[in-house]
Amino acid sequence: MSKDFQIINGKVITPFEVLSEASLWIKDGKIAKIDRNNGLIPGIPELDAQGHYVSPGFIDIHVHGGGGCDFMDAEVEGFLQIAELHARYGTTAMVPTTLTSESSHLFRILEIYEKALAVNKRGASFLGLHLEGPYFSMNQRGAQDPRYIRDPDPREYEPILAKAHLINRWSAAPERDGALAFGRRLRECGILAAIAHTDAVYEEVLAAIESGYSLSTHLYSGMSGVTRRNAFRFAGVIESSLLLDELDVEIIGDGVHLPAPFLKLIYKIKGPDKIALITDAMRAAGTSSTESILGHKEDGLAVIVEDGVAKLPDRSSFAGSVATSDRLVRTMMREGDVPLIQVIRMMSTTPARICGVQQRKGSLTVGKDADIVVFNDDICVQHTIVEGRIVYSVGGL
Numbered sequence: 520m521s522k523d524f525q526i527i528n529g530k531v532i533t534p535f536e537v538l539s540e541a542s543l544w545i546k547d548g549k550i551a552k553i554d555r556n557n558g559l560i561p562g563i564p565e566l567d568a569q570g571h572y573v574s575p576g577f578i579d580i581h582v583h584g585g586g587g588c589d590f591m592d593a594e595v596e597g598f599l600q601i602a603e604l605h606a607r608y609g610t611t612a613m614v615p616t617t618l619t620s621e622s623s624h625l626f627r628i629l630e631i632y633e634k635a636l637a638v639n640k641r642g643a644s645f646l647g648l649h650l651e652g653p654y655f656s657m658n659q660r661g662a663q664d665p666r667y668i669r670d671p672d673p674r675e676y677e678p679i680l681a682k683a684h685l686i687n688r689w690s691a692a693p694e695r696d697g698a699l700a701f702g703r704r705l706r707e708c709g710i711l712a713a714i715a716h717t718d719a720v721y722e723e724v725l726a727a728i729e730s731g732y733s734l735s736t737h738l739y740s741g742m743s744g745v746t747r748r749n750a751f752r753f754a755g756v757i758e759s760s761l762l763l764d765e766l767d768v769e770i771i772g773d774g775v776h777l778p779a780p781f782l783k784l785i786y787k788i789k790g791p792d793k794i795a796l797i798t799d800a801m802r803a804a805g806t807s808s809t810e811s812i813l814g815h816k817e818d819g820l821a822v823i824v825e826d827g828v829a830k831l832p833d834r835s836s837f838a839g840s841v842a843t844s845d846r847l848v849r850t851m852m853r854e855g856d857v858p859l860i861q862v863i864r865m866m867s868t869t870p871a872r873i874c875g876v877q878q879r880k881g882s883l884t885v886g887k888d889a890d891i892v893v894f895n896d897d898i899c900v901q902h903t904i905v906e907g908r909i910v911y912s913v914g915g916l
Contacts, residue, residue: 529568545889548907575867576611576890577844581797585804591815598635602642608843610643611890619652619663647687654691655716661741662838671701683708690715693727706731716741721754735760738768769795773842774850775828782855791861795870796847801839849898
């Protein structure tokens with residue numbers, strides 16, 4: 520199909536309502552017109568939505584892999600396969616995410632990412648890297664490799680920040696020595712500073728916010744809750760994230776990492792404009808694998824996949840998600856009791872704002888990129904469109 524086409528007979532999800540029968544005109548990769556009356560433009564090719572929902576594309580701001588590949592493998596083809604795999608499930612833009620590692624490996628991933636960015640046309644677009652670690656709390660490391668956990672050191676991170684144009688966000692534990700100065704430096708470089716894998720208490724979270732941190736990475740996972748010190752209770756990062764309006768939160772909405780009561784609680788307190796749904800998917804996402812590797816395929820962590828989630832082999836902890844974006848939407852609707860239009864805000868509009876691309880992505884608005892997903896009532900994806908290119912259709916292109 521040409522770059523100029525129209526989507527007809529769809530239930531179009533705008534930022535404010537669902538238009539029961541409407542059409543979209545896509546021109547030069549952008550949304551050129553939304554017609555509430557399903558109007559047709561003569562001579563322009565048509566994509567019939569057949570009464571299905573036409574939604575802004577899903578934006579995943581925290582994803583490690585899928586389809587048997589992981590970004591830590593540092594392979595161009597792997598980057599492209601992950602983007603292609605997740606596009607099948609409605610993701611039109613993503614923030615590729617690393618794991619705790621040696622700085623030399625981060626440089627390698629930056630190099631590979633830049634190459635992949637230049638040729639990525641098969642799947643979801645890339646919005647910049649998310650460096651998850653290595654400046655974490657050892658006690659809250661989860662499945663992060665303890666060999667590489669350390670304090671932020673300008674001698675290490677300044678050379679990496681020379682590539683700031685390739686980095687969208689960096690997650691760290693703000694209580695680590697040097698982490699507040701690190702947060703300020705990230706903001707100077709235009710990089711989103713996020714709180715993650717942390718044992719901080721409320722007062723340390725306040726200091727982090729004042730130093731530029733504005734997002735809580737995968738809320739409830741790898742972070743402190745209420746603790747006692749000399750009999751006195753202290754609020755942890757969980758309580759602080761729920762309480763403080765200055766913090767956005769991301770949640771792994773797969774129904775496993777956070778069962779229904781948690782999904783409802785977070786939504787009730789934070790609301791759809793402060794929540795981003797993320798997959799946090801590792802390489803087994805989109806596969807039938809029951810055994811996999813978290814991180815680099817040669818020296819990563821062996822995991823098992825069961826109950827819809829990746830676990831450590833001793834089943835003592837989760838070790839990553841195998842979710843795709845369509846599953847997040849279904850889960851928030853069915854288990855979180857959230858209306859579809861608000862779920863789409865958390866899957867598209869809010870993540871676009873958080874990662875700084877709201878001027879061109881995140882909603883079906885004239886002038887924005889034609890990042891669109893068409894799905895049925897069961898949130899099964901029928902078509903995925905990235906910047907006006909149809910990259911996935913049921914039954915093939």
